[in-house]
Each structure stands twice: as structure tokens, then as C-alpha cells.
Amino acid sequence: MASLLRLPSLLKPSAAAARPSALLRRRCRAGTAASVSASRSQAAAATTGAAAPAPPETRGGGDREGQVTPRSVDFNAWYTDVIAAAELADYGPVRGTMVIRPYGYAIWEAIQDYLNVKFKETGHSNMYFPQFIPYSFIEKEASHVEGFSPELALVTIGGGKELEEKLVVRPTSETIVNHMFTKWIQSYRDLPLMINQWANVTRWEMRTKPFIRTLEFLWQEGHTAHATLEEAEKEAMQMIDVYTKFAYEQAAIPVIPGRKSRVETFAGANRTYTIEAMMGDRKALQAGTSHNLGQNFSRAFGTQFMDENSQIEHVWQTSWAISTRFVGGIIMTHGDDAGLMLPPNIAPIQVVIVPIWKKGDEKSAVMEAVSSVQNTLKEAGIRVKVDDSELRTPGWKFNFYEMKGVPIRLEIGPRDVTNKSVVISRRDIPGKQGKEFGVSMDPSILVDHIKGRLVEIQASLLQKAIAFRDSNIVDVSSYGELKEAIAEGKWARGPWSASDADELKVKEETSATIRCFPFEQPEGAKKCFMTGNPAEEVAIFAKSY
């Protein structure tokens, strides 16, 4: 029974579902209700042979804030509740804006650290463009202005005066980048020009959702110019490949890379490549895009170069981006009723150590062992945190770090000290099965053991997500089958060579859009499920964020 109580918190749906989203409440901290914490902390103490000290100050007996709506009851409420309870983000004062709190920002930093290295390895340099863009720039590329003009934030007053020309707060930087590229590029020797910037961007979205769609968000945007179409195409493909590897290997998200349909292509691009991820509610999330811009912007901005034969040509370009939306994707791919579940490779904290003691004279021995284990793991390059706060019970901490999705928890109590061992709990396996007792504290054993477990958890999260994805994609050979699959909340995959109008009809009738024509295509002859005409490719349809 004791170990049962160590299960991730499973709140009663009835109580939780009735409440408004926790993120909307004034204050949201910690994991679960005080009553649950209390019983769990006692249980925790029992298994490690020590009773937890009473919290020095209770936070109000009836305080049920911080509970999260069960995922199965209301996925959207669960999502915003987890964001609040795991302290990832909060709403800003302006409608649709978001404050990214330290724990959420640390996940973004992990994404940045990985991608920054990959971008540099593939020959890109970071730089920074101003965020204010003359309004006239946006109008230069026809489809670009059509795509972005409804979403613009405009600065009209500066230094107390009405401006002669309105300024656009960048929704993306292709226009200003091309304005500058036109100054910098003269000859083939200036190419390829390959840059990236980490920046904030603003899009006046009507329906916002933390991380997924906010008025302002953070992203990286790569911009490159090349001498030939082939080089630009190669670059666009290379970058979607970098994103795909990142998603699989770091975020444990089995995205499906592919090409967007004409209808869904970026405003100003010839081709858009995308990685599409299946969230826990089976809606698709466009998690990253890479565009072959052709000569659209170089023609609009006159970005030309002299080639080796002294001919003047327009450059061929790409742009590609991943944003803080990806953090939302991580939450919605791996999280469960107990909260966040982070892949070890991008977890800000990979291991949390919770010291447990009852009597004052036990404390020093426990803390000495804790400190020693902490140093051992830290020196081995593991991101470890000790929570030795005496303001919270061990049980409260168990819930809290489960909510925060920390992959591994170590418990160290007096009996563990005597046995020179620790108790390990895996976040991804609930209950007894995820626990190991009596793992040796000996550094030569412990480090390898923990590293091994982190690798296992990383792989296990990916496998679980792959299995979930694959069991929710249906191959369809008629429009009826597609409707059925979409109605069941699944993704539909089928041969498609119909018109843009047909694509829009599907969207209107089912709310599903073409997420992509996946790079991985079945062999053999195919017939469009809509028209019966021959089709070269299958497309994936799904509802999306």
C-alpha cells in the first residue's frame, strides 16, 4: 500500500473538472492538494524508514489550488493547468501575451543550446536585425503581404510624434533581411550568405494559447542566399533535417517531415517543408518549417549578384524557423495526469534528490550523503538538483517534481545512508515498476546506473510516442474513410492529387487540413481518394493547432 501511494497523483475527475483552468487563478504553485500530499509524504517516509517532519507552516488545509484537471477529462484544461502548476509560464497583462517563467525558459534554453551548435556546424552565423520594419517593405512581396497584413502590430507614434510611415513590429524578417542582403551581396563570392537570428516576433493572433499561439513569441529564424536553385533547395532540406533530428533525438517527438500543400505553403515561399507532431489529443502541431523562397523576395527587393560569367542574377533563398511553440509540443506529447514528463536530453533538471529524515540527529548524515551523491552526479555531467527545503514535506516534493516532469528522483533517508544505497523513481513508469530500491551510492556504480536509466527513459518516451502516433494514423482510400478517421480524432493518410478547392472543401467539412506530403511515401501506383485520378503521393490530413 505504501508504494501504491507513491503513484503519480490521480485526482478525482469530478472535483477537478468543475474548476476553471488553474492558470486563470491568481496563484498556482506546487503539485497537488495538501491532503493528498500529507498522506503521500507519510507513505514516502514509511518506505525509506523515516517519518517526514511536519511542514513548519501549513499552507491552509482547504487549499486545493495547484491541482490539475486530468488529461482524459479535458485536454485543454489539463494543458493550461500543467503550465501553471509546473511554473512554465503565466499570462502577461496584454491579451494574448505570455510570460515565460524560469522553468519554461530553461527548456527553451536547452532547445537553443542544441540548435545553436547545429546551426554553426552547418555554416550559419548568428546576427541581429531590427524589429521595426517600414510598412512599405511588407507590401513588396505580394503573397507575403496577403499572408501577414491581418496579423500586424503597428507602431504609429515614436518619441511623442506621429510617424510619417507606420512601422511593422516584425512578424518575420524576410523583408528586412532582403533589404540588407541587397546591400551586402554583389558577387558570387559573397554567396552563400547563411545567417540566423534568435529573436522575438509579433503576430496579432485572435485565438491564443500559451506557447502554441501567442501575440509575441520567441524563435530562431534562419535566412540564406545562394547562387542556384539547387543549393537553396539543398539548404531548405538540410534544415528540416536538422529539425527532424532535434525532434527525435532531443525532444523524443516522432515528427513526420514532409512538404506542405500549395494552400498551406508559407506566404512568399515556393515550397514549405514542415515537421508535424501528433499531440496527446491527436491534434497535429506544426513544430518547425523550412522554406525554399525561390527568387520571390530577391525579385521584390532586387537582391542580385554577378555570377562567375559576369551575368547579373537574382539570388535563391531559404528561411526556416522553430519557436517557443516547441515547448508546448513537448508538454502535449509526453505529459500525463501527474503533469509534465520531460525527455532527459532537454530536461533542465535530470535528477532531483529528495532528502528524508525524521529526527534532527539523522539530518547531518542524510545531508552528507545527499551532498556527496549530488557532487558525484554533477561531476559526471548530470543536471542534478537537491531540494533540501524544510518548508515542504518529501511527499509534497515528490508530487512537485513529478509535475515538473523531472525524469529521475532519488530518495535518500537514514536507512539508505546505513545501507550506502539510494531509492530511484522513474517519472515515466508509475508505481512499483518504476522504482528501484538499494541502488549503491558508490560513484562507480551509481553514475553508470543513472546514465543508463536516462538513456532508457529518453528511448522509452520516443517509443511510446511512436506507438501512439502509429496507432492513430489511418490509411484511407475514400473521402468517406477520411471523414470517419477525422471524426474519430485520428490522422488520415491517403493518395491525393485533387485541387486546392477540394483541399479547402475537406477543411470546411471536416476541419482537417493537409499537414504534409510526407517524405516517406508508400511504393506503387496510387489513386487520389477524392477524385480517383492517379496520385503521385499520399498526404496526411488532420485537425491541428
Added chain:
Amino acid sequence: MASLLRLPSLLKPSAAAARPSALLRRRCRAGTAASVSASRSQAAAATTGAAAPAPPETRGGGDREGQVTPRSVDFNAWYTDVIAAAELADYGPVRGTMVIRPYGYAIWEAIQDYLNVKFKETGHSNMYFPQFIPYSFIEKEASHVEGFSPELALVTIGGGKELEEKLVVRPTSETIVNHMFTKWIQSYRDLPLMINQWANVTRWEMRTKPFIRTLEFLWQEGHTAHATLEEAEKEAMQMIDVYTKFAYEQAAIPVIPGRKSRVETFAGANRTYTIEAMMGDRKALQAGTSHNLGQNFSRAFGTQFMDENSQIEHVWQTSWAISTRFVGGIIMTHGDDAGLMLPPNIAPIQVVIVPIWKKGDEKSAVMEAVSSVQNTLKEAGIRVKVDDSELRTPGWKFNFYEMKGVPIRLEIGPRDVTNKSVVISRRDIPGKQGKEFGVSMDPSILVDHIKGRLVEIQASLLQKAIAFRDSNIVDVSSYGELKEAIAEGKWARGPWSASDADELKVKEETSATIRCFPFEQPEGAKKCFMTGNPAEEVAIFAKSY
């Protein structure tokens, strides 16, 4: 004579001074004029026993673009010329905005990398606040609105509609930070709350100058909340100390830390601490500030907490910032007529290797040695770049990397390969004295040698800047002496206990302001040089950026 020609480029003042600032011209690349490059490349080749190959394509014989105005002739023109020629930045399309190019951004990244570690070591977490602030927030703190309202950029249109409340594009984030802190802070257990963000900020400046004062710039802003005034004061002092150490140890800028006068204190702060740097033209640059905000913002925003005795109190706060302005400070502290001179600790490239060969059959042996040396240095953690482009002559490259301020250049030619040695040139010591011939390529010797030289260069830049600073600060004991010192372009240091009105009079009559009351004060009784009254401190007066 050959080695003389390897001196940093000294352009004729007459020719250069007549031209408009290079940054204003359409296109600015590379170091010096083609004619100078040609003679220098031949000279370079001569000393290493190889003639440089002719450039595959000349860039136009009369092309004198890329020359910089000598520093002594026109410091301001020199500054903007260097920014263009070293490819640090360019003007953006909107007046007063700046594009930070990859090399300039890499210096900013070096600043970020260092400070990020220090901020985390001192207990701060990174996070992100939205940049749009409701206009009403700015009005809540009386002196804050007075200080910032003339400089605001306002968003009045979003998504095609006039907004009900204008939005301020953040000029600094105290107001929105306090709005959020008020939500997050309830009890003493929530304190201290110590965060930082890396962000862009916007101030509608009328007179702009690249890096120093631009309409939009990048910075970090730290914000903390504490339970007591003493803790806040300690934090404000700790952070100005972090900045001071950074300036001395990394940027080799001997800043003077101190306290701002009431007149110069940040709009909304009780006390502002500052680091003041002397630029090459002896004007002062405020290079970083740390504010003790007292309870000004917590009272304006109702940011309260319950202390250990269950009393409700307003929190005590600090904020502190360093911006891309610091890059301008580095340029103006160390640069010379040949361009930028970067302290090794923050140089994006610490060592550039220039291969030199004449005949095709020499190339492979030279490139093999170059590659081997490159790997040796890279593995030793030295930031090394090989410029093996055949589009440029060695002489052109020498000028270019001098312009870019790379601390050490290695030349490797056929004779060096035979001797298993390299030629080393120090950027900070012109001519023969800065050169070493026949330094062994043996990794065990070369690595230590280069590392030793980098340490020497770092120390030497700091010592030179200290000597320059100290020879340009005059101790004054009367207003007449101050006027004289300021008229000579120097800094004046003297006892001060006069009124704010007197301070403003000095500014009006001499253009000098109190830069700070330095922390380091002379002992003994002092009399205010303006009033003759007793003074507790000396102040430093100077003209400033």
C-alpha cells in the same frame, strides 16, 4: 623594409578625412585599398620566402572603399568607419536602427556567455517578459514616466484595429516585472526572487550612434525582489561588482565603479551604481548600471509579502543592465588606426592562420601544416580561424584581420614548413617588435606559447587602458580648474557637496556631468570645490556619450 611594410596600415589622413564616413557608403568590406594590399602582400610573401599568388580577380584598381579615417583625425568618423570595415554592424532601414552583423554579434555572444554564467552562479534564473506594456503601467511610478515618456514607441494598431489602450514597446521592464511579481510573491518564502532576461528594448532616441545609442538595442536586465532594504542594497552592489570584474578581466576596460548623483539616478531608483569607462577620445561611457529601487515600484504596483511575523510589507527591489553599447565601448577603448583591437578573452577569433604559398606544388605541404596547427590550437581550446581563400592575397588578409582586431596572426609559408615553425604577429604591438619568427610548430611548445601570448595581450591592453585613463584624470580643487580640465578633454575629479542646481550649472557651462562618486575615495577632510563647504566625497566630472 619588408617587415616595416607589415605594419598596421597607416593611411594618409588627407585622403581619408575628406571622405564621408565609410559606414554611410553603400558597400564596405575588407581592410584597406587595393594598392596598399598589393605592396603589402608582396612584402609578406618575401619574408616568408614565398610570393603571394595574384588575386584571381581584382576588385577594381581605383577601389579605395574600406579605408578608415585615422583615429587622430576624426574619432567619430574613425569609429563608424571601423564598424563598417570590420563588418560589425550596418544601419537598418528605419532611422536610428542598427543591424548587428555576425562579427559584432559574436562579440555580444562572448559577453553573454560570460555574464550568463555569473548571473546563474549568483542565483539568478533567466526568463522572458512580453515586450508590450499597457500604457497605464508606465504612468504608475511618477519619476519613471517622467524619465521615459519622451522616448516611447507606441503600438496603436493591432490586427487591423485601433487599440483601446496604446501599448508601449518596452524601454525597460520594471513596470511589467512588478505587475507579475505582484502575482507571484505572497510570503517571505517566495523571496528573494531573482531573475534576468536577455531582450531587445526600444527608446526613441533623437541622436543615435551605432552600438552606443540606437532606437532598438539588445541587453540583459536583471530584476530582483527582497525582504529587506539591506538585501536589496547588497544585491545592487553585488551586480555592479560582477560588471566591474567583467569589464576588467574580460573586456580589459578599466571602468570606474561608483554611485550616480541624484540628478543622474535612474528614473524610479533610489540609488544608481554605475561603471564609467574612458573612451579613446576621453569621453566617458556609462557601460553598465545597477539600481537599488527601494520600494518605489513595489508601492506603485502593490508588490507585497507577508514577513515571518505575519506583517504585510512591500518588497525591496533592484534592477541592473548591460547592453550592446558595451561593444561600442570595446571598440572605442582599444581600437587604433588599423581598426579594432580585441581583448583575447572576448575575441570571437583569437588566432587567425594565413597560409602563404607561391607555386602550386607548395600548397599541399603548407595546407597540411596549417591544418595540423589549426587542430592543435582548436583542441587546446583556442578560437582559431584559417583563411585559406584564394580570392584574396595574404597581404589583404593581414590588413583585414588587423581591422577585425584578431589578437594573434600566424603565417605559415613553405620555408616555415621546412623549418617546422611559424611566424607570429601580435595585433597590439605594431611592426617588428610584435613579430616572432621561427616559433616551433611542435604542439607541446606552440600551444603554451600562444596561450602565454594571449594572456600577455589581455594584460597589456588593460595596462595600456589604465595608463591612458590615469593620465587623463585631473584632480581639481576649484571650478576654474574643472573648467580647464574639461576644456582639455580630460576628466576632472574633485570634492563635491554642492546642490543639484550647481551640478546642472556645470553641465550647462562645460557640458560635463557627474559620472559618479567613485567607490574608491581619497582619505582625509575635503572641501567642495564649488562651494567651499565640507564634502564627504570626490566626484568625477566628464563629457560623456
